[in-house]
Amino acid sequence: xxxxxxxxxxxxxxxxxxxxxxxxxxxxxxxxxxxxxxxxxxxxxxxxxxxxxxxxxxxxxxxxxxxxxxxxxxxxxxxxxxxxxxxxxxxxxxxxxxxxxxxxxxxxxxxxxxx
Amino acid sequence: xxxxxxxxxxxxxxxxxxxxxxxxxxxxxxxxxxxxxxxxxxxxxxxxxxxxxxxxxxxxxxxxxxxxxxxxxxxxxxxxxxxxxxxxxxxxxxxxxxxxxxxxxxxxxxx
Numbered sequence: 001x002x003x004x005x006x007x008x009x010x011x012x013x014x015x016x017x018x019x020x021x022x023x024x025x026x027x028x029x030x031x032x033x034x035x036x037x038x039x040x041x042x043x044x045x046x047x048x049x050x051x052x053x054x055x056x057x058x059x060x061x062x063x064x065x066x067x068x069x070x071x072x073x074x075x076x077x078x079x080x081x082x083x084x085x086x087x088x089x090x091x092x093x094x095x096x097x098x099x100x101x102x103x104x105x106x107x108x109x110x111x112x113x114x115x
Numbered sequence: 116x117x118x119x120x121x122x123x124x125x126x127x128x129x130x131x132x133x134x135x136x137x138x139x140x141x142x143x144x145x146x147x148x149x150x151x152x153x154x155x156x157x158x159x160x161x162x163x164x165x166x167x168x169x170x171x172x173x174x175x176x177x178x179x180x181x182x183x184x185x186x187x188x189x190x191x192x193x194x195x196x197x198x199x200x201x202x203x204x205x206x207x208x209x210x211x212x213x214x215x216x217x218x219x220x221x222x223x224x225x226x
Contacts, residue, residue: 033214042121042204042218043159056213059116090158101147101208106158 002026004093004107012113018079021110025072025093031055032074033104034066037088046089049074050096078112086114117142119207121217129225134195136220138205139187145207148181148188149214154201162203163190192222200224 005024013019025032033056034046045058049068066076072093078085088111092104118141128134140148149164165172165179165188172179176195181188188207192199205217 035216040218043206043216045213045215048213055211058213096211101211101214103149103161103164104151104159104214106160108158 004091004105006089006091006107006110008110009108010111010113012115013081014115015081015083017081018077019081019112020075020077021089021091021112023074023076023091023093023107025074025091026095026105029093029095029105030072031094031096031102032068032072033092033094034074034076035090035092036060037090037109038086043090046076081114083114086112088112117145117207117209117212117215119205119215119217121205121220123220124218125221125223127223127225128195130195130197132195134192134199134222136190136203136205136222137187138189138207138217139185140207140215141186142207142209143183143186144209145186146210147208147214148179149206150177150179150190151204151206151216152201153204153219159204195224197224197226 031050033048035043048056068074088109090109092106094102096102121138146167151159152162153159178191202219208214
């Protein structure tokens, strides 16, 4: 069974631009979460989508947004990029029930560099 | 919201010795505690998890213990091997709320 696929894998942007990252979850997984990974900060939760609805949200500014489509694929968008947005953005899908958290299956990530 | 602290940030042990990584959490309602391993340049992968109705769980050389009263849980790796070198992340969540991760422990196994 195919794993979680993220595109693009690498990208370079300049300050002020915007970026859209894509994530295709494992077939059958309806939950998709996004994390920002930076050295020393670990995995910072951005948001989670379940059946096209944002179920949880982290403490990131409104420049960070996301959505999920009916086929469970998800996108996240970062507008007005700042140097501090340079990071590895990880997507994870999960086969969860309504009342509990399950194993996260991570993609390889999209490494964003902001110049 | 939930806050997870993880210690130490780096740990070096001789091959064959044991390694222990500790995490504390703030929300007493947290009931799910997974551990993820991330090898260099690779994606994080779940290695073991425990739910709040269990005090200890083992899987071969790895084990996790949970102390709900003190709100801390630990990862124990015995008979360490070179392939255990990686960054380990603990995490905690309540129900189906977001999974909050610790800042990670870089474990180095010295041959």
